[in-house]
Amino acid sequence: MHSERDTLVIPPADMAAVDRDAADSGISSLGLMERAGQAVAAAALRRFPGALRFVVLCGPGNNGGDGYVAARALSAAGADVAVFALGDPARLAGDAAAMSSAWAGAAAPLQDFRPETGDVVIDALFGAGLARDLPEAALRAVEAVGTLALPVVAVDLPSGVDGRTGAVLGAAFKAAMTVTFVCRKPGHLLMPGRSLCGTVEVFDIGIPARILMRHSRHIRLNSPAIWGGALPAAGQAAHKYTRGHLAVFSGPATATGAARLSAAAGLCAGAGLVTLLSPEPALAANAAQLTAVMLKEVDGEEDLSRLLEDRRLAAFVLGPGFGDMERARAYVRRIAEAGRRLVLDADGITAFRDAPEALFPLFAEGAPRLVLTPHDGEFARLFPDLAEDGTLSKIDRAQQAAARSHAVVVLKGADTVIASPDGRALVNDNAPPWLATAGSGDVLAGIVGAHLAQGMPAFEAAASAVWRHGEAGRIAGEGLTAEDLPAAIPPWPRP
Incomplete structure (x- = not known):
C-alpha cells in the first residue's frame, strides 16, 4: 500500500525545519540519531556480509553522529571496524558528541585513512545539507576510495553531492547504496547526484507524517x-x-x-x-x-x-x-x-x-x-x-x-x-x-x-x-x- 512518505521529496533546509519541529514536539533527537545509525549498520551488513573491514568516515556534524552509531552497531555485530574522523571529535556538540563518546574504539584523523582491498566504506562525512566544496582531507579520501573502486555506503547522501540541486561540490563519493532517513531529498533524484547514490533505501526513523507535511513544498517522486x-x-x-x-x-x-x-x-x-x-x-x-x-x-x-x-x-x-x-x-x-x-x-x-x-x-x-x-x-x-x-x-x-x-x-x-x-x-x-x-x-x-x-x-x-x-x-x-x-x-x- 502506498504511503505519502514513499513519494515525498523534501529539500535539506526544510528537512532541518522538520528536525527542529520534531525536537520541539518532544521527540528525542538522540533517539532519532540512534535509529538512523542502526539502520545504516543493518543495511551495510545485509549488502556486504563478506566485508573484511568496515571503515566509517565520520564528519564534524550530525552525519558524523550517525556514523559513530553505525560503527558501534557494526562492532557489536562482530565486524572489524575502523573509524576516521574529520576534525577533532572532542569539538563535536550535541547529539553527535554524545554518540562519539558512546563509541568505545579509536577515531583516527581522516588524514591517516589508507584504504585497503576488502574495505567497505561508510561515508558519514557530510549529509544532504552540504553547501560548499569538500575540504582537502575529504577530497583525498574520495580519490583514494575511487582508486581502489571500494564499495561505499553513503549516510543520507554521498559526501560532495548538494542535497538541494544534485550538483557535485568539487568531488563526491560514488556510492553502491545510500541510506537516507524519513524521505528522499532532491539530490537523490536530480542529476548528477542520482548517478552517485547507487541503490537508495529510505528508512523511517519515527518522525510523524503531520510534521513532514508541514514542510513538504508539494515536491514528490513521479509515481x-x-x-x-x-x-x-x-x-x-x-x-x-x-x-x-x-x-x-x-x-x-x-x-x-x-x-x-x-x-x-x-x-x-x-x-x-x-x-x-x-x-x-x-x-x-x-x-x-x-x-x-x-x-x-x-x-x-x-x-x-x-x-x-x-x-x-x-x-x-x-x-x-x-x-x-x-x-x-x-x-x-x-x-x-x-x-x-x-x-x-x-x-x-x-x-x-x-x-x-x-x-x-x-x-x-x-x-x-x-x-x-x-x-x-x-x-x-x-x-x-x-x-x-x-x-x-x-x-x-x-x-x-x-x-x-x-x-x-x-x-x-x-x-x-x-x-x-x-x-x-x-x-x-x-x-x-x-x-x-x-x-x-x-x-x-x-x-x-x-x-x-x-x-x-x-x-x-x-x-x-x-x-x-x-x-x-x-x-x-x-x-x-x-x-x-x-x-x-x-x-x-x-x-
Whole structure:
C-alpha cells in the first residue's frame, strides 16, 4: 500500500525545519540519531556480509553522529571496524558528541585513512545539507576510495553531492547504496547526484507524517500513486470520440516523421482518434505511411479555423518537425483563442524564443491548458534568465517557469521535472539511459496529447505521460529506436 512518505521529496533546509519541529514536539533527537545509525549498520551488513573491514568516515556534524552509531552497531555485530574522523571529535556538540563518546574504539584523523582491498566504506562525512566544496582531507579520501573502486555506503547522501540541486561540490563519493532517513531529498533524484547514490533505501526513523507535511513544498517522486486515478473511466457506451480526439501538426514534406511518431504514440496511449494535420505539399508523404491515424489537410489559418469548429477536437500537439515558425505562432494563437488544450514541443517552443511574452498570456485564463516539453536548450530559449541562474535547482527552474507561463512545464532529461503553475512538482526516475535517442521526445509529446484529449488535468496528463514514456523505454529495451516506443507504451496503471 502506498504511503505519502514513499513519494515525498523534501529539500535539506526544510528537512532541518522538520528536525527542529520534531525536537520541539518532544521527540528525542538522540533517539532519532540512534535509529538512523542502526539502520545504516543493518543495511551495510545485509549488502556486504563478506566485508573484511568496515571503515566509517565520520564528519564534524550530525552525519558524523550517525556514523559513530553505525560503527558501534557494526562492532557489536562482530565486524572489524575502523573509524576516521574529520576534525577533532572532542569539538563535536550535541547529539553527535554524545554518540562519539558512546563509541568505545579509536577515531583516527581522516588524514591517516589508507584504504585497503576488502574495505567497505561508510561515508558519514557530510549529509544532504552540504553547501560548499569538500575540504582537502575529504577530497583525498574520495580519490583514494575511487582508486581502489571500494564499495561505499553513503549516510543520507554521498559526501560532495548538494542535497538541494544534485550538483557535485568539487568531488563526491560514488556510492553502491545510500541510506537516507524519513524521505528522499532532491539530490537523490536530480542529476548528477542520482548517478552517485547507487541503490537508495529510505528508512523511517519515527518522525510523524503531520510534521513532514508541514514542510513538504508539494515536491514528490513521479509515481502512479499520485495520478493513477486521474484518467476518466471508459464506460460500456464508450466510443472513439468519448476517448478523445487528438490532432498533431505535421511539418513539411521533407520532415514528416516526427509528427507521425507523435501521432502513433497518441493512438497507442489511449486517444480514441488521432488526426495528422498536414500542409498540402506533405500530404502524399504522410498518406503513404499512415493507417490507423487519420490525415487531414491544414495549410493555413483559414483551414485551422474551420477545423476548430469541430468541438470534438480536444487537444493538439504542435512542434515536432514543424519548421515554419511564423505559422507555428499563428496556429498557437488560434488554438488558444478556441479554448483548446495544447502540447508545445520542439519547433513550437523555438517559435517563441524572441518573444515568449507573446505566448504566456494566451493561456493565462482558467485551469492550465498548455503543456511545454522543453529540453534544456529549448528551456533556455523561453526562460533565459532561469536557465542562467546557477543558484536554482532543476526543480526551482521548472517551478518558476510554470508559474510564469501558466503552463505545465516538463523539463526533460534523465531527471525530468514536471511542474505546475500552482507549485506542485514531480521528479521522474524510471527512464532508462537508452531512452535518450532521436524521436523519443516526439513520442512523449504524443502521449501527453493523448492524455489531454482524454480529459485529464494538464499536470496529471503530463506526469503520467512522462512515467509511461519511461516504462516504454524499459519495455522496449536497450538499443531501441523511437519507432519501437509507441507499441511498448504500457497499459494505464491502476493504483
